[in-house]
Structure formats: structure tokens, C-alpha cells
Amino acid sequence: MSGVWVFNNGVYRLESSPKRRVLVHLPSGEAVSSYSSLENILRGLGWERYYGGDPDFYQYHKQSSIDLISLPKDFSKFGSVHMYDIVVKNPNVFHVRD
Numbered sequence: 001m002s003g004v005w006v007f008n009n010g011v012y013r014l015e016s017s018p019k020r021r022v023l024v025h026l027p028s029g030e031a032v033s034s035y036s037s038l039e040n041i042l043r044g045l046g047w048e049r050y051y052g053g054d055p056d057f058y059q060y061h062k063q064s065s066i067d068l069i070s071l072p073k074d075f076s077k078f079g080s081v082h083m084y085d086i087v088v089k090n091p092n093v094f095h096v097r098d
Contacts, residue, residue, distance in 0.1 A: 019098045023083040026095055035075055038086075042069070045090060 004015050022031040025041055032038045035058060039049075042060055050059040050068065060069040067089050071082050083096045 021080045021096050024095045024097055
């Protein structure tokens with residue numbers, strides 16, 4: 001069990017803490033902490049910004065494929081689904097860790 005024990009009104013209880021996943025750029029070993037750092041890495045891998053899509057998302061595409069990466073503009077909403085999408089489309093470059 002993971003979490004934090006909290007003492008309140010004479011009672012101890014275990015509150016679970018949600019695991020926060022991070023996207024790690026394997027060549028540098030750095031965790032991606034902002035869209036600007038992620039965009040720099042993606043550009044280096046041949047991804048370009050796509051401006052014709054949903055205005056609530058940042059989107060990237062590659063000229064050599066039909067793949068599209070869509071990320072919410074609010075980085076706080078960048079979750080595991082988005083991270084795994086990046087990992088699948090860039091094998092051996094990114095990894096998701098707890």
C-alpha cells in the first residue's frame with residue numbers, strides 16, 4: 001500500500017496519493033517538464049507543428065508518416081495517455097516512469 005497516514009480527530013487513516021507519471025527523454029535522461037522542452041525534442045526528431053486542427057490542442061505531425069500527436073494546451077492536463085502516445089510514435093526515445 002502506498003500513501004500517507006493522516007491523524008485526524010483521534011483516528012489514523014491511510015490516504016492514497018495518486019502516482020504522478022513523467023515522460024522521460026531517454027538520450028538525455030531528463031524528465032519533460034514543459035511543452036517548450038518537449039517541442040525542442042520533437043523538432044529534433046522530425047516532428048512539425050500542425051496548425052490546422054483543434055485550437056485547444058498542440059498538434060505535431062511528421063512529413064514521412066500519417067501520425068499525429070495531439071496534446072492539450074494546458075500542460076497540467078498532459079497525462080499518461082498523451083505520454084504513451086508519444087512513446088509509441090517515438091520508440092527508444094521516450095519512456096514513461098512513475
